[in-house]
Amino acid sequence: MPLKSAEKDTQQYEGITHLQRHGSYWGIILNGIFGENTVFRLVLSLCPTVAVTTSLKNGFILGVAVLFVQVMVNVTVSAMRKFIHPRIRIPIYMLIISVWVTVIDMIMAAYARTVYAQIGLYIQIIVAYASIFARAELVASKNNITTSLVDGIGMGVGYVIALVIISFFRELLGRGTLWGFEIIPAKPLLIMILPTGGFMIIGLLIAFFNWIEMRSNKDKGTSGVSHH
């Protein structure tokens, strides 16, 4: 089994580890936040980006829940990577992910009741996030525990930042408050906390990130356009 995953490793990364590819642990974290930001660059795990971002608090808490699951799943998969047969790895990863999601679901239900009443369904849905599964498959199954841990932190923090950016704009414009405190003492734009505003803000933000990338490599033509 280890032989098979080693073969795959060479196919994917041409024989270098995840750590070598990004230079240092700091490089892996930055990759998670900017290079492969789950929401803005990979355009994955989108469900909660519209659903829970009506207030900064909810967005942040869901982000932290995802960070927890991502880190724990990466560590578990990495620790067990030598014992998981490649052919049955998908159900095993699903099992590991759902165990950790159940843990965070119960913790939230016990200690954060008011928030859980609003975003409980989306916590349970973390099970189905493509991004968590993808990191287990691409990184944790082939690298040592420290590298996987750092990668989990990087991806998780990138996700928290994305949710915080989106919910910052939506709460500020839609309610005139931030984390419940009043900032703009005027009639807010109700449309921003409606579904419409959520879709629109994310569309504008992805376009903004595309625009930045286009400006940074102007001569490369359409490379900045996402083709998902």
Place this chain on the structure above:
Amino acid sequence: MEFGKLFELVVAASLINNFVFTRFLGLCIFFGVSKKMETAVGMSITFTTVMVVSAGLSWLVFEKIMVPLDITFLKIIVFIGIVAAFVQSADTIMRKVSPMLYYKLGVYLALITTNCIILAVPLINVGERYTFLESIFFGLGSGLGFALALILLASIREKLDLADVPRPFRGMPIAWIVASLIALAFAGFAGLITL
């Protein structure tokens, strides 16, 4: 008498509480396969079928096995198992029956296994304590609502290919803006039926 309630449930699940526009689930698939009408239709049919069957299966397992054994805290793990097993078989059947469609949907069929919308239906059914028939009709309504949303977006995006969209907005961002405008239209259904 029961029929009226079930009909209300279908309308509520498909239009008023549309999965995409008010619960924001299944967005990966929603934006992923909505570039072409043909794939969108194929995906909608698969989705609706999988949803109805998995809603029924998971209700049976939850009410008849998990509640008597008092292991309801395992619901996330068990539901994802049921859904994954059923999707895997749907995947195999589709590969056999319609290889062309299978080829086109490619990676998204694999994605369906871990798709949030399919997992959300059993979770909501259990949370609301629906009966067996209600669960199935809720699954049907959700599937139809998702199909409607997917086909609407696909038909608009096909036209958008001919439009002169500003460069940073090409691809994903303009699809989000379009979805936001459709969501505005769907907001008009709010409060049509109160359950």
